[in-house]
Amino acid sequence: MSLWEYANPRKFMAWTAPVLPWAFGLAAVSLTVGLVWGFFFTPDDFRQGSTVKIIYLHVPAALMAINAWFMMLVASVIWLVRRHHVSALAARAAAPVGITMTLMALFTGAVWGSPMWGTWWAWDPRLTSFLILFLFYLGYVALWEAIEDPDTAADLTSVLCIVGSIFAVLSRYAVNFWNQGLHQGASLSLDAEENVADVFWFPLLVCIAGFVALFVALVLLRTRTEIRLRRIRALDARSARA
Amino acid sequence: MPDLGTYATEVLSAYAVSFVLLVAIVGLSWRRARRVKRELEQRDG
């Protein structure tokens, strides 16, 4: 049995049913641990004061916002190449989760910015690219919603997702070119010197794990819902013709 | 409750809004999942 068989809707429903509670459980545990640890048991940063606590929400949300889009891209390509319905539906299911993450990153970043940079919003490249990402998400979801026929919608949104990804990368460079910006560089690199102090680093890792688990759990749950909706549609169509 | 100093509003509002967003996406996904599941069970008889 090839790996692709797991993308059959029936199989997918079967193997995700037992996985789902574990995914949610894992997400709940690691999020609780990470956030409680981060919020209650880490010291304040000497420069940023207590605002550093926002990092536990901001960074995982920002990571997941990008990764969700990436997952949609992969799923879209799979749909276009192999025409597995589950991958198209998974892409559709991931989009609202990605939007939530993007909104969260934007909001926590804005709140963080107001004491750090003295402003809620600045046209910093990183922030700006996020805003553009948000627009891509909106367009993607709007296109899904606008099209009646599910396969047509899957095809068109997949094309949009691929083209959009190329332009998202392009925008990132354009935005850098346009404005040099206030936002910190990558601090999660493996290069130890650039990293934030360990006290912040470990709870942050737990939080990131929690966000990943939550993302997986939500995408599985929502994909299952989409599959059920398609099944209802199929049964309706069939009984209308019987 | 740790002492959040001058930035209490910022930190707390960041946490609050994030929780609202998380709860919203989880809650909406969950509710829709349950509704659709029930609908399908009715259809399947």
Next chain:
Amino acid sequence: MIALLRRDLQLAVRAGGGFGLGLAFFLIVIVLVPFGVGPEQTVLARIAPGILWVAALLSALLSLDRIFALDAEDGSLALLATAPIPLEGVAVVKAAAHWLTSGLPLVLAAPVLGAMLSLPPPAYATLVLSLLVGTPALSMIGTFGAALTVGLRRGGLLLSLLVLPLYVPTLIFGAEAVRRAADGLPATAPLILTAAISAGTFALMPFAAAAGLRVNLR
């Protein structure tokens, strides 16, 4: 007439988020301006009132051609014209539906977008208020323009050309109100003028719009 309003809103929602899209356009214009103008906060704050109002205006404009075009194409408009509701009523309802789907969401979202353009916080209330009393005029004037151009198949452009000059007074008073508030001056006078324009257009324009429709259906 209520049935017509209900149907139009239903169609706007069915058609995949008629509510969201006008708003999205507003958002996008606001986002694009800094890309063009550059990221400096002082410059942005200076032009924010004007840009917000221009964006609201363009966002209203973009959906104008749908007010009658779809109904004209599928024949509903001719059927409505022979139905027992006055065409003036149809025009008012169409304007109201347009405002509910494209004007109202803007009013609600304006403060957030003001923040993105670094609008000074004291001006937020005036921004919302000026849009609230000003956008109905945009919808009603737009409905008149749409009535004049229905069936001409020129797309939105001819319509924009006709309507934009008519938008100028609303724009001037609306943006002036916000600018004054941003500078800490009282903004009552321009606000009242904006509201007066809205009231005036809703009182008179439906007749002009209905006349335009009648001629175009002939």
Next chain:
Amino acid sequence: MIALLRRDLQLAVRAGGGFGLGLAFFLIVIVLVPFGVGPEQTVLARIAPGILWVAALLSALLSLDRIFALDAEDGSLALLATAPIPLEGVAVVKAAAHWLTSGLPLVLAAPVLGAMLSLPPPAYATLVLSLLVGTPALSMIGTFGAALTVGLRRGGLLLSLLVLPLYVPTLIFGAEAVRRAADGLPATAPLILTAAISAGTFALMPFAAAAGLRVNLR
């Protein structure tokens, strides 16, 4: 394909000045901005490059939905799809026709409008050049968006939502070039990048657009 280009241009002219209208919209946006922002020359000069580019972009946007919508409604599109020209070719031709009717006139008129916004004279050449190499990308990207949304009957709004984020890089480089020129800096790098985007989109986007059309015609 040349026949199609000829027909599209003919239709644009017949339909009452396709050439003039895109231009008129550009003009009107440029005129509205001072009403919104206020008349101070220094402010206007500062934002002129950005506003000119944003206006060009909006003016391109406004006529996008006509690229395929009219042909889809009257059935021509299905007939073209079964005709002996590749759909990729149709997409390129449509983009070219859109550029000729909406991009090119802007390029020619830009200096005059730049003067209205007090753009510093040394930037005029760069303004024209940046629009000349940048607007083709706007037309081609827009054609792709139009291909995705053809037959959806949502009016221009969904289309705008899809297309505007795709316009960001072109806008940034184009406006940046003019801004640098206005500040007396060299503008070659952003100009080259703008041209590269145009070249890239014309090389790749037709395939995506044709794929979208095929799916929508299904």
Next chain:
Amino acid sequence: MLAVRDLACARSGVPVLERVTFKVGPGEVLILRGPNGVGKTTLLRTLAGLQPALSGEIDLPDGESAYASHADGVKAALTVTENLMFWAKVYQRPFAPDVLHAFDLTDLAERAAGTLSAGQKRRLGLARLGVIGRKVLFLDEPTVSLDAFSVRMFADWLRDTHLTAGGCAVIATHIDLGLDVPELDLTPFKAAWDATGGSDEAFL
């Protein structure tokens, strides 16, 4: 019920028909015949009040007429029932679901109108006439795209429901509806090349 006397009408300012005279009483139908382009659509639009007559009189009870054009005003995004409900409300009439039956739409009641085939959409357009309850109908090629069975169904509805309730109708069509009713060929009423009343007249 409907009396037309010496009517002349024009299409975009050019006189098309003149001296058209006929009467249609309650329970009667008049079929308009004539080759393509003779002016059937123009005449029906004039009768329905969408365009002014050049001259002549149209006698017709107020608020009793309805018009159905080539295009049938069906909203693709609404379902069949919603489409009909809308027209019922506009005409302030109750919506009686048995029209669905009369036009064989029962199975399609909850389908979005955009997913109907050409003939199904046409049936929906015709069902509107059953909903609005008008007495005087002006119908422009109502049976386009309909199959033979649906044509008969429409003719039955017209005869058994509409006419027996005292209604009347003027119908332009090229096919045989299977109704035994008078026909009016419009060819003899074609406007002469020098007919008066066109909008260019002042310049001649």
Next chain:
Amino acid sequence: MLAVRDLACARSGVPVLERVTFKVGPGEVLILRGPNGVGKTTLLRTLAGLQPALSGEIDLPDGESAYASHADGVKAALTVTENLMFWAKVYQRPFAPDVLHAFDLTDLAERAAGTLSAGQKRRLGLARLGVIGRKVLFLDEPTVSLDAFSVRMFADWLRDTHLTAGGCAVIATHIDLGLDVPELDLTPFKAAWDATGGSDEAFL
């Protein structure tokens, strides 16, 4: 010339027809019959290559077919001649003005297509078929809105010009074209309610 074997086709993912098999040789016409909604339009679109078949084979010489839909792709702003010239160029054929005569458009040649009546517009749509010179025609209700005279004119053109030149045609229509040709009723080929191949199949 055209051979269809065991074809199944779907409309927005729902199987509509299955096991459709027929052959049309040079100089032959096949008329598709069937009540509204049986799937005539769907079948023709599949044959024309606008949508993929679910299964089955379509044998058809490459680059020889043309399709005419319910809508006729006429540009209102162009004149009758310009409309036809355009299609001639797209298909890289010379434009022979005698098609104007064959479809009784000579008097209208310089009129903007938007000012034509419904039937005149349809004649223009059909004249396109005379211009593009394709051998295999797929026609969806070509005679809608045509008067009896024009229907005969179209049938004559089909018989005397198209078929004698070795062409063939598949035509969906509800009326009698006055041609003595085989008919295929699609009702027996309606897809069973549990037919396979729909896009929802994986979900059942």
